[in-house]
Amino acid sequence: MTNTRPVECWLIDMDGVLVHEEDPLPGAAEFIDTLKRHDRPFLVLTNNSIFTPRDLRARLQRADIDVPESAIWTSALATAQFLDDQRPGGTAYVVGEAGLTTALHEIGYTMNDRDPDYVVLGETRTYSFEAITRAIRLIDGGARFIATNPDPSGPSVHGKLPATGSVAALISTATNRQPYYIGKPNSLMMRFALNELQAHSETTMMVGDRMDTDVVAGLEAGLRTILVLSGSTSADRVDDFPYRATEVLDSIEDVIAMVAELAPEG
Structure with missing residues (x-):
């Protein structure tokens, strides 16, 4: 990695980085434990708005990945913050x-x-x-149209499911109204x-598995980005995009050593 500024905080996509469906991906639990051991603040991100952070914590625990409820950030929470x-x-x-x-009630x-x-x-x-x-009739009547995420489909054990997009x-x-x-x-x-x-973009790293969501969102927010090839974007598609991740690695297992290597001195 050419940019060796310290990384104080980490943002980590969940599906395709830490888990696939209900199964943990190699190195996921150790990566989270390493962040905790080095006292690095982090959030696990997901575009999935179905579940509360408590639900998602329980899902990760079943995969032997221990993420505090307070360290899970969903598109539902972001939507509530926006509104x-x-x-x-x-x-x-x-x-x-x-x-x-739940997120809307809480605000x-x-x-x-x-x-x-x-x-x-x-x-x-x-x-x-x-x-x-x-929903259509209310939008026709003047309600503003908001959607939690643009994902057109989601995975299931039986194949694709239609999603929010x-x-x-x-x-x-x-x-004739776009959300x-x-x-x-x-x-x-x-x-x-x-x-x-309470982090700064210059000292935060984003780890994701999709060039068209995780990497581009991190890039536009001023973050350094790591694409892992354990999820949606395959190695042969990386060069199809007009932008680049800071680093491309096989899996989250390859990121573990970077937590200590890029940590601030002292």
Whole structure:
């Protein structure tokens, strides 16, 4: 790595970096333990808005990866932060699950299906025609359209599942209104994460498995980035992108030694 400035804080994508589905990836638990041992502040990031940080902590624990609840940052939390900054104490019609509704309740939002300030679309495994129709009509009536992330699909043991971006496209086609996406690749999610850590972009590293979300969001937020090849972006596709990660490594196992190597002196 040519840039040898100290790395004080770490942002780490979850799926494809630490776990694949429910299975831990090589070196994931040791990497988190190394961050703790060297007292390096960190956040684990995910675009998935279905689950609360408590749920995700339990999922990681089942994979023998011990991440504190306070060190998990989701697109649902970033969406709630954005709405709280934009319109404190507002109302929303939510198409999503507990991770999103809990985050909105915690910032003082109320759920409203009559005349909400926002329609907020998140990840769910139970999209209903009725809920999507209601969202379309509320947006037509003047509600602002927000989506937690633009991911068009997500993985499952049986193959791809339609995700937030696909359903957002359906609603956009019906309303001729595009949502504002909060999650990666929007660098806003990274900026909120930096604020949460009280960290500076110049001394923070982002580790992700996707060039088109993790790396570009980190780049636009001013972070150094590591792409690991254990997830979505394969080695033969890295050069397809017009931007580069600071470093490309096989897996999070290869990042472990860098925690100490790049730590501030003293």
